Amino acid sequence: MTADPVELRRDLAATLDVTDPAWRAAVEAVPRELFLGDSLFRPSGSRWEPVHRERTGADAWLRLVYQDATWVTQVDGVSAADAPGPLGGRPTSSSTLPSLIVRMLELAGLRQGEKVLEIGTGTGYSTAILCHRLGERHVYSVEYDPRLAAVAADRIHAVGYFPTLVTGDGLAGHREAADYDAIIATCAVRHIPPAWLHQVRSGGTITTTISGWMLASGLIRLTVHDDGTATGRFAEDRIGYMLARPHERPPRPTFFQREGETRPTRFDPGILDDWTGQFVAQLAAPSAEFMTTSDGVILVDVATGSQAWTERVGDGWHAHQHGPLRLWNAVEDALAAWRDAGSPGQSDFGMAVDADGTQRVWAGSPDGPSWSLPV
Numbered sequence: 001m002t003a004d005p006v007e008l009r010r011d012l013a014a015t016l017d018v019t020d021p022a023w024r025a026a027v028e029a030v031p032r033e034l035f036l037g038d039s040l041f042r043p044s045g046s047r048w049e050p051v052h053r054e055r056t057g058a059d060a061w062l063r064l065v066y067q068d069a070t071w072v073t074q075v076d077g078v079s080a081a082d083a084p085g086p087l088g089g090r091p092t093s094s095s096t097l098p099s100l101i102v103r104m105l106e107l108a109g110l111r112q113g114e115k116v117l118e119i120g121t122g123t124g125y126s127t128a129i130l131c132h133r134l135g136e137r138h139v140y141s142v143e144y145d146p147r148l149a150a151v152a153a154d155r156i157h158a159v160g161y162f163p164t165l166v167t168g169d170g171l172a173g174h175r176e177a178a179d180y181d182a183i184i185a186t187c188a189v190r191h192i193p194p195a196w197l198h199q200v201r202s203g204g205t206i207t208t209t210i211s212g213w214m215l216a217s218g219l220i221r222l223t224v225h226d227d228g229t230a231t232g233r234f235a236e237d238r239i240g241y242m243l244a245r246p247h248e249r250p251p252r253p254t255f256f257q258r259e260g261e262t263r264p265t266r267f268d269p270g271i272l273d274d275w276t277g278q279f280v281a282q283l284a285a286p287s288a289e290f291m292t293t294s295d296g297v298i299l300v301d302v303a304t305g306s307q308a309w310t311e312r313v314g315d316g317w318h319a320h321q322h323g324p325l326r327l328w329n330a331v332e333d334a335l336a337a338w339r340d341a342g343s344p345g346q347s348d349f350g351m352a353v354d355a356d357g358t359q360r361v362w363a364g365s366p367d368g369p370s371w372s373l374p375v
Helices: 005-014 021-029 032-036 058-065 098-107 125-134 146-159 194-199 269-273 275-284 327-340
Strands: 039-044 047-052 071-075 091-095 116-119 139-143 164-167 180-189 200-211 217-224 230-234 261-264 288-293 296-301 307-313 316-322 349-353 359-363 370-372
Touching: 005 021, 005 032, 005 058, 021 098, 021 125, 032 058, 032 091, 032 125, 032 146, 098 125, 098 180, 098 217, 116 125, 125 139, 125 146, 139 146, 146 164, 180 194, 194 200, 200 230, 217 349, 269 275, 269 296, 275 288, 275 327, 296 327, 307 327, 316 327
Parallel strands: 116 139, 116 180, 139 164, 180 200
Antiparallel strands: 039 047, 039 071, 071 091, 200 217, 217 230, 230 349, 261 316, 288 296, 296 307, 307 316, 349 359, 359 370
């Protein structure tokens, strides 16, 4: 049977778990196929394989587009349309799965008539969703990549929406139109940029994903107060966005498995398979990358070159540590504090941006164990 994009949009919208039916109506109205263009990447082992509409067939392509899935559209700055074949590297742009977009917009608590700044236009799909729900004159969107910004603008205009689109560093916001009722980031950040706090009205909100170089993450909605501070709790959602490009990891130091100091571990390294456990580890070692091996885990601090790795010894585990930082000590201390607090889940974590600019994430309660974010 021939695929009907209108029917596919209705089917997709019907699967969304939303409390505000206006978001479902937006998904029904916005043609996702236009924003994905004619090419995308799909994972193929450790590489990204370009997939093209002309080779897939129109019907199969539409069914692919309307899956509730994230489709990568750019890898290390190369678009799927321009890729000569499968690529290695990091995704640098994608069309996020519609259910996550809608979930994030609902979490932000947006209401009709509110002025919103979106950080990360990307393909433009989420921008169009915002325009349908709030009205184009209330939507401002910033994209870092000039080429992505130009393509997204063409597609948003083709659908019939004309919001304010800006090419530049989204971490600087868009001061010219401040104050905003809300800022929503479709990229992750290591900390809340000061410009966002300055450009949101008192009582307004910032909805974003706090992440880091271990790629652990937490979705949070912060409320900005009269004195410029902000507070909020994390949602329970296990989601991740790509880091904003200025917050991306620098090149990793070469890992050398030196002898280092060795001791038995207090925790099985498998605890870092837990979503919240890895988030806690990242809070404790914010400039470290995380890798897994058949023998356990490896932590490499990109700032100092410090290293930690684990290996099984008999029925237990040993940790080796080398360099100026004792990464595994820091991670285990944080995990122990988290366990002592009752191993609270993601929605029991909160965050505060203090008057002096300090940003800290706490577990269980504001008086519980806390960790400062790198700013």
